[in-house]
Each structure stands twice: as C-alpha cells, then as structure tokens.
Amino acid sequence: MVNYEPLFASLPHYPRLAGWLAQLPGQVAAALDEGQHGRLPHWRTLLSNLPTITPSQINLQDGVTIGQPDNLSAAERAALESQLRQLHPWRKGPFGLFGLHIDTEWRSDWKWDRLKGGIGDLNGRLVLDVGCGNGYHGWRMAGAGAKLVIGLDPFLLYVAQYQAIRHFVGEAVPAYVLPLGIEALPDGLAAFDTVFSMGVLYHRRSPLDHLLTLREALRPGGELVLETLIIEDSVSQVLVPEGRYAQMRNVWFIPSVPTLLGWLRKCGFVEEKVLDVTPTTIEEQRSTDWMTFKSLPDFLDKADASRTVEGYPAPVRAVVVAKRP
16 A cells, blocks of 8 residues: 555664564555455555546645646546545645645644744754654644654554555655554664654543653653643642543543643653644634534533543643653
C-alpha cells in the first residue's frame, strides 16, 4: 500500500536511526498484512487507481495545498473526490488538492498555528510524530524544514489517507507515516531532535511510561512538544473519568497543568514550559461532509457547553515543551 523503500534507503545516512533498520521493514510488513484489516485490499486498490497528476505547485508552509484547480478538469476533480471520500472519515487536516477542499473534522492548522512560534526551529531536524493520524502535521513539519519526519499511527485508514496525499506530493518530501504504534520504537533509541506527541497522552493507561518512552526517543538536548487535554486548576489535580469522557471510551487521566509539568520533571525532562492553553471549540472540532459522524457539538451538554454530556469540564488543551538533558 505504501512504498517505504525511500525511507529504508535513507536510514543508513542517519547514524542515530540506522540501528532501527534491522527491525523496521519486518515491523511494517507485519502491520500491513491483509489479515490485519478487512478493508485493506479495498484501500490498496483505491490507492493504486488514483490518477497520475503532476501538481503545478505544492505548498506545505501555509497549509497542505497541492496543485491548482486548472490542473484538473471538472470531471477529473469529481472522480478524484469520489475516490477520496471512500477513505471516510477524514479527521485531521484540512487538505487542498487541485481545488478540492477536504474539510476535515479537526482544524489541525489552528493547532499548528498555536504551537509553531514557540517550538524550536525544525530546519534540518530529525522529527518523530507519535499518534500522527493521517500525517497532516508531518507535512507541516516538512514544510518548516525538517530533514526527516517519521510519524507513527497503527490505524490503517489513516495510513491510507496519508498515502493518498503522498501520491500527489511525490517521493521528494521526506515525511512518512508508519503503520506502527510507539511500542515499535527500539529501546534507548536517543535519535530524534524533536518528538511530538499530540492528542495521545490521555489515551495511555500509564502516562508516565508514555513520557519516559518519548524521552528515550529523543537525543540529549532534544525537544519534546506535547499537546494534551488538561483540566483548568492552579494546583496539582488529575481527572480520572469514570466511563467515557466527551463520549471517548479510552480517556484515562486528564491532569492540571501543574500536574503535567510535574510529570515531565519526574520523567527526567528539564526546561518545561507552557506554550498555550486553549478550550476546544465547536468551530475547531465538528462534523463535516468529510467526517459525517458525531463530533464535539454532540459531546457537550446542550444546556451548559462548559460541561461534557457526562458532566465533566469541557475539553481544554495545552501545549507544553520540554528538553531531554
């Protein structure tokens, strides 16, 4: 489904990553075995039938915009839209392809705008994006000058969406989404200049173990960029939802900012600081034509939008950065 040979061929040029090469092709092959997902053969066929088009431009700096409307006829654009809609639901984005606007559930560009000015310069850096979804932010990282971006996400639909975008971007941009979870990283890798973990921490049964794994993936002096749900409290508190939170089943721990910073220090990070704290609005996360399932407006109390339908505080997200000493 995805040609990872350019990535495999490049790894020997990065000494800190070269040791992963002995395991990585086998890990990827196992994840893409057709027995792993019943829809995988359909997605493979769909991807193989995407039209071959050379875009007149690719803009990864101001968004993810590929080509211009005049690169396609109206009939070709309609056919492309029909193909891409078969990869529903599209959650992270938005994407622009030859005048076709993929209006995703999340305005992921807004998150990028909130954090890009406060993180270290990505130019020339090796970057890991854990829980990357379809790779939207990876394209933005590449657009910011990253030398190599490796995203991890085991959900194969998102990998298929990534491949659909890569089909038109081409092989020259060094941004990849691997069909793997964070558990696939070798122990003690200490390879990446920057590690992103956005929207993942609250899904982990052991948030401290997750932070320790992120730390081990960073080289000494490398930067962690962490985005997660928080509760607004000036003291060390943790919300442990019973059952669902905003209709999500697998939300384990939602810390206050002081607790989150304390977790980072306990896991050996230094220079931790908060870049942003922003409530999630129904303009930033909502149902669209490209994600027709229920979304945030359905998960908030109709009588009090400051609470979820379960009675918990409505989603607020923080972006923090920290360094591995």
